[in-house]
Every structure is written in structure tokens, then in C-alpha cells.
Amino acid sequence: MTIDTLAPGSVHLSTLDLLEAEAIHIIREVVAEFERPVLLFSGGKDSVVVLHLAAKAFAPGRVPFPVLHVDTGHNFPEVLAFRDRTVERLGVKLEVARVQDYIDDGRLHERSDGTRNPLQTVPLLDAIAAGRHDAVFGGARRDEDKARAKERIISLRDEFGQWDPRNQRPELWSLYNGRHTAGQHVRAFPISNWTELDIWRYIERENIELPPLYFAHAREVYQRDGMWRPVGEFSPPRADERVELRTVRYRTVGDMSCTGAVESDAADLAAIVGEVARSTITERGATRADDRLSEAAMEDRKKDGYF
Numbered sequence: 001m002t003i004d005t006l007a008p009g010s011v012h013l014s015t016l017d018l019l020e021a022e023a024i025h026i027i028r029e030v031v032a033e034f035e036r037p038v039l040l041f042s043g044g045k046d047s048v049v050v051l052h053l054a055a056k057a058f059a060p061g062r063v064p065f066p067v068l069h070v071d072t073g074h075n076f077p078e079v080l081a082f083r084d085r086t087v088e089r090l091g092v093k094l095e096v097a098r099v100q101d102y103i104d105d106g107r108l109h110e111r112s113d114g115t116r117n118p119l120q121t122v123p124l125l126d127a128i129a130a131g132r133h134d135a136v137f138g139g140a141r142r143d144e145d146k147a148r149a150k151e152r153i154i155s156l157r158d159e160f161g162q163w164d165p166r167n168q169r170p171e172l173w174s175l176y177n178g179r180h181t182a183g184q185h186v187r188a189f190p191i192s193n194w195t196e197l198d199i200w201r202y203i204e205r206e207n208i209e210l211p212p213l214y215f216a217h218a219r220e221v222y223q224r225d226g227m228w229r230p231v232g233e234f235s236p237p238r239a240d241e242r243v244e245l246r247t248v249r250y251r252t253v254g255d256m257s258c259t260g261a262v263e264s265d266a267a268d269l270a271a272i273v274g275e276v277a278r279s280t281i282t283e284r285g286a287t288r289a290d291d292r293l294s295e296a297a298m299e300d301r302k303k304d305g306y307f
Contacts, residue, residue, distance in 0.1 A: 019198055034186075038135075074255045136185060222244065
């Protein structure tokens, strides 16, 4: 925390200090109010920051709730390895819901476009029900998407896990209404008021470890729909798509089949902070094909129970 003395008895808190304090307050409030919270943890930068904040909130003790990963089966191997290292280091219990299990037994079917991100909703809701989780922490931020901007910090989900944007509760003076009935649960977004730039500045300040995909590196990619797609088992190029070796990095690390890279030479945190400060496009708008399926793609998935 940055504290600058202005006068006897007064201090100045930076923007990051205030955002961190708000997020830690939200995390502690949820843990105090709910019985079985869980943190949705993908190994992406936002969920990494939320887990870091939770660790600070309850230090020197351990994080008092498990983390849940909905594994599409098409994740970047580097991200899965990072996920496993992180939960082992923090001593946190990891719960995994696998989309592949649902495809294998016929509960879900592969999409024609090969993208599995939209298939995460059913495994997520089943995992919440199986774990009897009444509160689910997420790393969503309001600056990501118009649908995200409509969310409250504590967002009620009905008995079917669905979100009704017309039924949002007021949140005045940092008072959060977590009231719910049997079968309902809430989603809690501690970093809702952060921007992508805030996230990167905080990661730099706290020296938080991230998957290496976030940093510029040489990788085989091909261009599709204005994005540089990774070459791999779950993201093969078509016959007319030329594979190139480019220096790229990932602003978001979702499903390989729908996540694109951006050309960049930002190989360290300071360079990434500068690059994000100059950017005029959100990370999801620039690099996530699943958010381009329709004008309201994100909101449609959220109404069904997605984050």
C-alpha cells in the first residue's frame, strides 16, 4: 500500500490502494455472509488477481474457500500448468468441471465452429449445485463488455442459474445485498470497478506471477477474422490460411479455439502497462472470437448462467 504523508494524521491513498481495499472488503463481506463460497479460477490474469487479493485478505491464514475451473478441454497447456502450480503454492483446493466429460456422455455436443467456450455454462451450473456453493467469486470487470457493465458487484442468480438484468439490486454506500432463497446463489465481482490498465498496474506493483502467454514471444500463428490464431490441435489452420512465425502475446487466455493473439514486443510488465495504456480496444473485443458471435453474445450467455 502506498501511503504519502500530507499533514500530521493524514495520508494519501493511490487509486490502486483504494481499488485493493474495496476488493478485499468485498471478499471478506462475502465470506462472512455466505456459507460455501468458491472462486472461479481459470489461470487468466483477472482470476489470478482476485485470488491474490483473497490471499492478502486472509493472510497469514489460507484462503478459506476452494477454486473452481471449468476446463473446456481446449485450454492452453501453459495455463493449466500455471493453474496447478498456483493452487499448490497457496494450498487451495481445486475443483474442476470438465466439458469433455459432458461431450463424452452426450449431455453436450461439439459446436460446428469448434468453439467450446459457450459450452461451459452447464458444467459450471452443475458444479455450483454439486458443491452447494451459494456465492461464486468471478474476475469480471465492467470495462470488458456492455453486458459486464450492467452487473452489480453482488449479482443474484435464480434457481436455474440465470441472470435477469432487469432485476438488479441497488448498492449504495458499499452495502451489498446477498439475500437469496434455496436454490439461488450470487456471483460476486470484487474487481468490477477495475480497468484492464488497473489490473496490469497492480500486477506490476505486486509482482504477481502469470502464465507466460501474456508476455511477447515467438509463436506459430495464422490470421482468421482479423485475429492471429494459435496453431495447435484445437486450433488448426485451414488449407488457405498461411502459418507464420510472429512475435505475439495474449491479452486474454481463454479457449484456444476462440482466443487470438496480438502482435507485440512487450516482454515484461512495464512494457505491457505502456502498451495497454495506449490501446483503444478492450482485450475481449480484440481477441475473443466467441464475443463476436452476435452483438449481444456476452449478455445472452450471462442470462443462461455464464459469467
